Amino acid sequence: MSLTLYSLCGTDPNRPFSPHCWKIVMALHHKGLAFEERPLPFTEIPKAEEGFSKTVPIVRDGDRLVSDSFQIALYLEEAYPDHPSLFGGxxxxxxxxxxxxxxxxxxxxxxxxxxxxxxxxxxxxxxxxxxxxxxxxxxxxxxxxxxxxxxxxxxxxxxxxxxxxxxxxxxxxxxxxxxxxxxxxxxxxxxxxxxxxxxxxxxxxxxxxxxxxxxxxxxxxxxxxxx
Amino acid sequence: MSLTLYSLCGTDPNRPFSPHCWKIVMALHHKGLAFEERPLPFTEIPKAEEGFSKTVPIVRDGDRLVSDSFQIALYLEEAYPDHPSLFGGxxxxxxxxxxxxxxxxxxxxxxxxxxxxxxxxxxxxxxxxxxxxxxxxxxxxxxxxxxxxxxxxxxxxxxxxxxxxxxxxxxxxxxxxxxxxxxxxxxxxxxxxxxxxxxxxxxxxxxxxxxxxxxxxxxxxxxxxxx
Missing domain, CATH: 1.20.1050.10 (Glutathione S-transferase Yfyf (Class Pi); Chain A, domain 2)
Known part of the structure; x- marks a missing residue:
């Protein structure tokens, strides 16, 4: 199953900088999940995934789309319970x-x-x-x-x-x-x-x-x- | 086993006011433990329990003395593991x-x-x-x-x-x-x-x-x- 993280960048896609997206980069690594990061400029976000969310991070996990950093963390914890915990209970x-x-x-x-x-x-x-x-x-x-x-x-x-x-x-x-x-x-x-x-x-x-x-x-x- | 909480008061022993002692009043109730509260003025604290601690809260639980609100909470969690948890993991x-x-x-x-x-x-x-x-x-x-x-x-x-x-x-x-x-x-x-x-x-x-x-x-x- 392929996992994609839409994050935020300026003119340089190699320097994603959003605090909320960095939480999820770290959370995905913590869970040991491979993912592709697709940094977007602010004004491109509403066009991603047919306007799913006005803000990033957005995670696509197979057929599932989730936005909001805390909701994504809760989703990952529930979807991958056998991977290292993000919350410790x-x-x-x-x-x-x-x-x-x-x-x-x-x-x-x-x-x-x-x-x-x-x-x-x-x-x-x-x-x-x-x-x-x-x-x-x-x-x-x-x-x-x-x-x-x-x-x-x-x-x-x-x-x-x-x-x-x-x-x-x-x-x-x-x-x-x-x-x-x-x-x-x-x-x-x-x-x-x-x-x-x-x-x-x-x-x-x-x-x-x-x-x-x-x-x-x-x-x-x-x-x-x-x- | 008798449990005593030394806390802090002014001239009125019926109005203990220390934030750190209130944490422990609530923690003891949370654990469902009966206790006697002994509020002390600031300058009486060093005389309690043979100078065990310069600050309150101090908890005596049978032979055991513990000071510092966080240490007391950790102690209660460990000593009473079958009572409701103070930390949730x-x-x-x-x-x-x-x-x-x-x-x-x-x-x-x-x-x-x-x-x-x-x-x-x-x-x-x-x-x-x-x-x-x-x-x-x-x-x-x-x-x-x-x-x-x-x-x-x-x-x-x-x-x-x-x-x-x-x-x-x-x-x-x-x-x-x-x-x-x-x-x-x-x-x-x-x-x-x-x-x-x-x-x-x-x-x-x-x-x-x-x-x-x-x-x-x-x-x-x-x-x-x-x-």
């Missing part, structure tokens, strides 16, 4: 929703402020129009105004990651001794920052850097292959 | 450390700014001296200066709880359909705010209020019995 599955909330509402906003202008520069002309309009509306500022405050956003990042640093005082991964989907949720956020801006903007010696490097090594260095 | 246990980090480093700081002066007013004279010195050093301001900015701290609270609100869009508890220790970690934070200031300072209709009320109802209304 029902408690882990439930708690991953709070981890998703932490990533999207505490970590993503500061990453957006650091990376939004760089993301714009990676896109083709049609995507740039869509991206500028939608993001400037959401942020209430021009991309250039956000970019001008980049240094203060970078300075704000470490405090937002303090929960992760706290956890790392006790164990190497959010999943415990080995990673689970909860790790990939936050890995996706920092991988998005790394690919779009060239750095995760944290000082050497920060335990979060150590954890992120461990994640980049996972699954034969799948995360490190894109820079 | 290994993935839930591991993720609870990130939830603890989120509570302590994203939610607690804003609660401290709202409640610190009220906490001071609940304490006896010796405790007030200890509390003022240690907290003013940590906060870099007098308690009165922090209290003067209380309205802005209250205004900042809802955004820090957005991860919880996000999760509540999918399920009624962090534990899923029923609560787990991860819920008690964040319940402890808001219960601390409620007991020390009389309110959790969130608008009616906020899903976080709905979740907090569900937590107050748990275990025969154990949380609601203290106001």
């Amino acid at each position: 029902e408690g882990g599955k439930a708690a991953a929703r709070l981890v998703e909330g932490y990533a999207q509402h505490i970590v993503h906003p500061v990453i957006t402020r650091i990376a939004v202008y760089d993301i714009h520069q990676m896109l083709g002309p049609s995507d740039q129009d869509y991206f500028r309009n939608s993001r400037e509306k959401r942020l209430g500022k021009t991309l250039e105004e956000v970019h001008a405050e980049r240094a203060s956003a970078i300075a704000a990042l470490p405090a937002q990651l303090q929960p992760l640093r706290h956890m790392l005082g006790f164990q190497p991964f959010i999943g415990g001794q080995t990673p689970l989907f909860a790790d990939y949720i936050l890995f996706g956020a920092l991988q998005w920052l790394r690919i779009t801006t060239g750095s995760i903007h944290l000082p050497d010696g920060d335990p979060v850097v150590g954890w992120f490097e461990r994640c980049l090594e996972l699954h034969e260095g799948a995360g490190r292959q894109v820079a | 290994e993935g839930g246990k591991a993720a609870a450390r990130l939830v603890e980090g989120y509570a302590q480093h994203i939610v607690h700081p804003v609660i401290t700014r709202i409640a610190v002066y009220d906490i001071h007013q609940m304490l006896g004279p010796s405790d007030q001296d200890y509390f003022r010195n240690s907290r003013e050093k940590r906060l870099g301001k007098t308690l009165e200066e922090v209290h003067a900015e209380r309205a802005s701290a209250i205004a900042a609270l809802p955004a820090q709880l957005q991860p919880l609100r996000h999760m509540l869009g999918f399920q009624p508890f962090i534990g899923g359909q029923t609560p787990l220790f991860a819920d008690y970690i964040l319940f402890g934070a808001l219960q601390w705010l409620r007991i020390t200031t009389g309110s959790i300072h969130l608008p009616d209709g906020d899903p976080v209020v709905g979740w907090f009320e569900r937590c107050l109802e748990l275990h025969e209304g154990a949380g609601r019995q203290v106001a």
Whole structure:
């Protein structure tokens, strides 16, 4: 059975950068499933799979189509129960929703402020129009105004990651001794920052850097292959 | 076998308020274990159990003494494996450390700014001296200066709880359909705010209020019995 992941790219299809798609790249490797990744520009997504979803990731697994990163993770866990678990049981599955909330509402906003202008520069002309309009509306500022405050956003990042640093005082991964989907949720956020801006903007010696490097090594260095 | 929980109070032993101790009150009820709670003022803690721990909660279970809320939860899970689980498996246990980090480093700081002066007013004279010195050093301001900015701290609270609100869009508890220790970690934070200031300072209709009320109802209304 063939498995396809539709993800997001700018003009360079070899540099997919979406945090939500990176969660699924890691989840598919975690499950030991072979897949073909098809990165799409923003404005091509509505044309994929006859308009199945306005957003990526989308996974086609044989006849089955699934969108939304968390729904895909739940699907993979159910469809491949004999492969390594993404959640480590029902408690882990439930708690991953709070981890998703932490990533999207505490970590993503500061990453957006650091990376939004760089993301714009990676896109083709049609995507740039869509991206500028939608993001400037959401942020209430021009991309250039956000970019001008980049240094203060970078300075704000470490405090937002303090929960992760706290956890790392006790164990190497959010999943415990080995990673689970909860790790990939936050890995996706920092991988998005790394690919779009060239750095995760944290000082050497920060335990979060150590954890992120461990994640980049996972699954034969799948995360490190894109820079 | 008799079980004792040493917790924290001000001048009124009927109003224990520590977030970390409330986690354990809920965890003990969750496990269906009878216990005697002995609330202590800050400056009496070092005298309990021959100076076993500088902080509460401390649990004595027969001959066994355990301190630190997370260590106590781990102890209860291991010592009472046939009672309802606090973690829902290994993935839930591991993720609870990130939830603890989120509570302590994203939610607690804003609660401290709202409640610190009220906490001071609940304490006896010796405790007030200890509390003022240690907290003013940590906060870099007098308690009165922090209290003067209380309205802005209250205004900042809802955004820090957005991860919880996000999760509540999918399920009624962090534990899923029923609560787990991860819920008690964040319940402890808001219960601390409620007991020390009389309110959790969130608008009616906020899903976080709905979740907090569900937590107050748990275990025969154990949380609601203290106001």
